[in-house]
Amino acid sequence: xxxxxxxxxxxxxxxxxxxxxxxxxxxxxxxxxxxxxxxxxxxxxxxxxxxxxxxxxxxxxxxxxxxxxxxxxxxxxxxxxxxxxxxxxxxxxxxxxxxxxxxxxxxxxxxxxxxxxxxxxxxxxxxxxxxxxxxxxxxxxxxxxxxxxxxxxxxxxxxxxxxxxxxxxxxxxxxxxxxxxxxxxxxxxxxxxxxxxxxxxxxxxxxxxxxxxxxxxxxxxxxxxxxxxxxxxxxxxxxxxxxxxxxxxxxxxxxxxxxxxxxxxxxxxxxxxxxxxxxxxxxxxxxxxxxxxxxxxxxxxxxxxxxxxxxxxxxxxxxxxxxxxxxxxxxxxxxxxxxxxxxxxxxxxxxxxxxxxxxxxxxxxxxxxxxxxxxxxxxxxxxxxxxxxxxxxxxxxxxxxxxxxxxxxxxxxxxxxxxxxxxxxxxxxxxxxxxxxxxxxxxxxxxxxxxxxxxxxxxxxxxxxxxxxxxxxxxxxxxxxxxxxxxxxxxxxxxxxxxxxxxxxxxxxxxxxxxxxxxxxxxxxxxxxxxxxxxxxxxxxxxxxxxxxxxxxxxxxxxxxxxxxxxxxxx
Ligand code: N01
Numbered sequence: 001x002x003x004x005x006x007x008x009x010x011x012x013x014x015x016x017x018x019x020x021x022x023x024x025x026x027x028x029x030x031x032x033x034x035x036x037x038x039x040x041x042x043x044x045x046x047x048x049x050x051x052x053x054x055x056x057x058x059x060x061x062x063x064x065x066x067x068x069x070x071x072x073x074x075x076x077x078x079x080x081x082x083x084x085x086x087x088x089x090x091x092x093x094x095x096x097x098x099x100x101x102x103x104x105x106x107x108x109x110x111x112x113x114x115x116x117x118x119x120x121x122x123x124x125x126x127x128x129x130x131x132x133x134x135x136x137x138x139x140x141x142x143x144x145x146x147x148x149x150x151x152x153x154x155x156x157x158x159x160x161x162x163x164x165x166x167x168x169x170x171x172x173x174x175x176x177x178x179x180x181x182x183x184x185x186x187x188x189x190x191x192x193x194x195x196x197x198x199x200x201x202x203x204x205x206x207x208x209x210x211x212x213x214x215x216x217x218x219x220x221x222x223x224x225x226x227x228x229x230x231x232x233x234x235x236x237x238x239x240x241x242x243x244x245x246x247x248x249x250x251x252x253x254x255x256x257x258x259x260x261x262x263x264x265x266x267x268x269x270x271x272x273x274x275x276x277x278x279x280x281x282x283x284x285x286x287x288x289x290x291x292x293x294x295x296x297x298x299x300x301x302x303x304x305x306x307x308x309x310x311x312x313x314x315x316x317x318x319x320x321x322x323x324x325x326x327x328x329x330x331x332x333x334x335x336x337x338x339x340x341x342x343x344x345x346x347x348x349x350x351x352x353x354x355x356x357x358x359x360x361x362x363x364x365x366x367x368x369x370x371x372x373x374x375x376x377x378x379x380x381x382x383x384x385x386x387x388x389x390x391x392x393x394x395x396x397x398x399x400x401x402x403x404x405x406x407x408x409x410x411x412x413x414x415x416x417x418x419x420x421x422x423x424x425x426x427x428x429x430x431x432x433x434x435x436x437x438x439x440x441x442x443x444x445x446x447x448x449x450x451x452x453x454x455x456x457x458x459x460x461x462x463x464x465x466x467x468x469x470x471x472x473x474x475x476x477x478x479x480x481x482x483x484x485x486x487x488x489x490x491x492x493x494x495x496x497x498x499x500x501x502x503x504x505x506x507x508x509x510x511x512x513x514x515x516x517x518x519x520x521x522x523x524x525x526x527x528x529x530x531x532x533x534x535x536x537x538x539x540x541x542x543x544x545x546x547x548x549x550x551x552x553x554x555x556x557x558x559x560x561x562x563x564x565x566x567x568x569x570x571x
């Protein structure tokens with residue numbers, strides 16, 4: 001029987017109860033709703049703070065925003081009809097087109113009628129008596145759900161600006177992650193951009209073309225490489241569509257979830273000439289080919305990494321005319337790929353323009369934002385507009401912002417005070433029937449996101465189906481399985497170069513945030529195999545509970561196997 005009842009609250013208002021509640025109406029929430037409602041026949045309600053669908057693509061409307069994985073791969077695979085009927089106009093679609101795509105999906109599958117927009121969820125509390133999640137806003141409980149799917153994304157909570165005096169600035173101030181829908185006209189203005197991550201690099205390139213003067217405030221230079229964007233080639237599209245299912249399988253069997261297939265084992269096993277040939281070819285081909293389709297040891301071996309890092313540094317020096325500016329733009333003190341490598345179109349040439357100035361705020365930090373602009377330790381820059389491209393409280397931030405409280409009043413923020421603790425990056429002990437889509441300690445941000453999302457939504461909804469088929473109420477990971485997973489993610493990270501770099505992967509971009517690697521670094525194929533094994537063994541590492549039998553007795557079936565070592569397949 002599907003759950004859709006109206007349990008009275010303590011007051012007079014009726015609170016609807018659904019089988020499943022989903023938070024977020026981006027790639028995750030839309031697919032989760034389709035799967036729960038249309039494929040499983042369950043009642044479901046999606047909540048989103050935004051005014052419409054789109055998730056990250058609803059908010060990030062800054063100039064230059066586009067995806068960094070080829071759109072024919074960065075798209076849903078769950079519906080053959082959808083992937084056949086949709087046509088991308090560019091290799092790497094820009095934000096407006098991706099948002100149109102998600103709107104098309106919402107309309108095509110009639111999803112909007114079960115989404116409540118403009119609703120900020122501030123509490124998600126597990127009621128152990130009723131075995132339900134209570135979903136609240138600041139005005140109180142608004143819904144209940146037996147299963148809770150958090151499709152809140154990894155990069156949806158903006159980093160708080162740490163600049164003294166920011167509130168005194170009299171000009172316009174914008175954040176890349178919450179860009180005005182009507183756009184911004186920078187013509188004739190003196191604009192300052194703070195931050196040179198993927199968002200900053202995309203925005204800087206476009207704003208420079210329009211502003212009277214652009215001043216870029218850079219703390220850490222990045223290893224940006226060409227995206228290689230172009231109009232979609234109809235023949236490529238035809239070929240992909242003629243064997244889309246096969247290509248999707250190939251994607252899912254690739255480290256980053258893109259069907260590249262030229263990677264060689266080691267940069268150190270080939271001659272300098274061969275390395276140069278490989279790097280040159282991948283640099284021209286664009287996308288993440290240099291990063292994941294050149295040599296497999298770049299993230300694991302510093303000497304191998306140095307060869308790629310030096311290749312990118314040389315390209316920066318070639319492309320930027322002023323040697324001093326080129327030097328400022330050249331990363332020197334961290335390995336290539338240990339921050340997500342941004343992809344660009346003529347980013348470095350932007351610094352050859354007369355109307356662009358680069359300021360090194362590691363050498364001369366920002367001291368103060370005043371009414372008129374930005375003061376560093378040595379200079380004052382008068383500005384009409386400031387753009388903050390300073391990043392996100394990544395991965396854990398979105399989950400910890402919703403007031404999640406599990407069994408026995410356990411707050412997620414307390415449990416994760418020293419870093420995320422999950423099993424498979426999708427569940428956490430103490431929080432029954434809660435699934436984090438692309439959560440911390442899954443490959444998520446190092447996996448092609450729409451495919452990562454589909455995998456996680458499928459895992460969550462398969463688990464829900466299993467519960468229902470077996471007349472069980474709850475699923476929750478055991479502490480033992482979780483502890484082993486956390487240790488496994490840590491051990492994998494220690495085999496890479498990631499932990500040494502200050503990045504959002506490590507939580508190092510937010511002052512005071514625990515410094516732990518939040519990404520599973522064994523690659524999407526190994527991860528998918530582990531999840532499939534867990535499922536095949538009847539949810540190994542989880543406790544599945546039935547609260548009351550028909551005779552009214554409690555029943556508990558633990559499927560955990562704490563003595564045996566899990567995850568042997570990738571050790
Ligand atoms: O954020 P970031 P982002 N003072 O954290 C600087 C995805 N994405 O929004 O490196 C001065 O990478 C900070 O400097 P530093 C993608 O996964 C994808 O750009 O900390 N500077 C850095 O330069 C990406 O990785 C696309 O020293 C400060 C910048 O701000 C992720 O989103 C497009 C500062 C922040 O860079 C995040 O990218 C855009 C301070 N107090 C984003 N605080 C696609 O192409 C921060 N900075 C799909």
